[in-house]
Amino acid sequence: MEIDRNGQVLELQIYAADAQASIRRWADHVADALTLVYGHWPRDRWRMRVYTIGTADARELDSSRDVIPWAQVNRGTVDTVTFYVLAGASTEQLNANWTGYHELAHLLIPYRGWGDMWFSEGLASYYQNLLQVRAGQLSEQQMWQKLYEGFERGLADTAFDGIPLSRVSRNLRQNGGYMRVYWSGVRYFLDIDHRLRQESGGAQSLDTSLTDLNACCADKSMSVPQMVERLDALTSTTVFSAEYQRYRSSTTLPDYRALFASLGLIILDGKIELADNTPGARLRSGFAIAP
Ligand SMILES: [Zn+2]
Structure with missing residues (x-):
């Protein structure tokens, strides 16, 4: 049908x-x-x-x-x-x-499947959470709880520490390292989404960036370096390519705790609590709302 x-x-x-x-x-x-x-x-x-x-x-x-x-x-x-x-x-x-x-x-994203699997899997793993909260399937607390638990699983998997993310990602199917690869990718997109929202006062976000990328390029077939270059141009920033270089050469999953704290997310005995009345809390609520 x-x-x-x-x-x-x-x-x-x-x-x-x-x-x-x-x-x-x-x-x-x-x-x-x-x-x-x-x-x-x-x-x-x-x-x-x-x-x-x-x-x-x-x-x-x-x-x-x-x-x-x-x-x-x-x-x-x-x-x-x-x-x-x-x-x-x-x-x-x-x-x-x-x-x-x-x-x-x-x-x-107009990605047709060559290389940088951490990027495409990170994007899908990040947005699976945003889509669920926006569709009413998860509460805001549950969404951040899932991201928290994912980052903890990523940090607990230390078998590939010391090896650049680009190489762990390239050898994923042979050697494993799924937690490191997927959660480094999620961390990349959360980082960028946070910075875009913060620096633009909420006018820009990962949502608006991908909307613009879709408008120009939905029918194209782009590699990840091509996409990050275009996303920089569309947002008049360098954040996508700068973080792309930083993440692909990272040798461990970057810690998430400072970023969570800045979003008013408090970790108590393995449970996430949402702080209100902090500057980060207002920024945080935007992630859960469809633009
Ligand atoms: Zn996937």
Whole structure:
């Protein structure tokens, strides 16, 4: 079926004997979430394919089961995101699963998959959280809690400390190092988003930067160095390329604690508390709101 939103078209293909309705409602939900960055979808035509696997017995689907065990993004003339979901999963279980938001967030940049995996995975991992809070799936506290726990997992994985991020990223599939690579990428984008918002008084953000990149370049195929150069030009800054150089040569995941403190995020016994009435708190609330 085709879903039309203001002239843009999503081809939704559901290959399932049962559960058509619950998958359809979930697909609508995550596709809506994808509009919460620049107000529309990244491409005028794109495709979601959903296959079901496994048993349809809902009793086997307790909260510990990953209801979207596998997914894949293929970038091309028509970007296609393919999901394998457990048959019998409810719309609520699917909505609560991060994979849908993560995979669709890959479409936010015109990256066609060469090199600098830390950059594309960092972007998708960062935005999966922003999309969930903006879609009402997570509270603001829960979103920062997830980012906090992710950075802690990244810091705990010290096996690749001393090796530049660019090399860990290049050898990821052979050697591992997923925590270091993904969470360094998230840290890069949080850093840039924070600086843009702070230095512009909220007029600029990662959202506005990616909106401008989409406007010029949605149908292009760009490497990461090409994207950071263009993002600098679009924002009249050097922050994307300067941080790109700094991060790709970083030999450990940069610590997040000073940045959290400046956003009015207090860490107490492993739990994040949101401080109010600080200069950082007002800046922080902007991350959770669609522009
Ligand atoms: Zn990904």
